[in-house]
Amino acid sequence: NRFSRVHVDAFSSTDLFTITTAVHPTLPEDMVRAMIRFNGLLQTRVMVERRFGTNGAPFEFNLRDLFRWCDLIESQQIARDKPMNPTEFVDLLYLQRMREESDRQQVCALYEEVFNQHFVLDRHPLLYVTPAGALHISGF
Secondary structure (H helix, E strand, O other): OOOOOOOOOOHHHHHHHHHHHHHOOOHHHOOOOHHHHHHHHHHHHHHOOOOOOOOOOOOOOOOOHHHHHHHHHHHHHHHHHHOOOHHHHHHOOOHHOOOHHHHHHHHHHHHHHHHHOOOOOOOOEEEEEEEOOOEEEEOO
């Protein structure tokens, strides 16, 4: 009926983990947890605390970003038979949204904080042809 009320809450980290691992069961659980933490902290720092990323805002970092990230990681692993590496797609999914270099540096620092590894941005695209004959550029 037109007078119904619907209350919607944001997904919790547990919800995101359950959904993401159900849709992408091949990804290591510890990597999925780190990806969810990164995505959530980025949303908090950019949109709630407004620490950075104000130029170009509003931004929203959500389940759709996690699914894109997972899809890209899985396609990279299948196409190139390479270990799953979330670092390769941070530029495409997160850094390119930021308008300021200082904001991109903050995103890189957050990645390093969450994944506990140095973030190296590869500005040289990798070209390869999949077994099906499709041309891929940087894992797309």
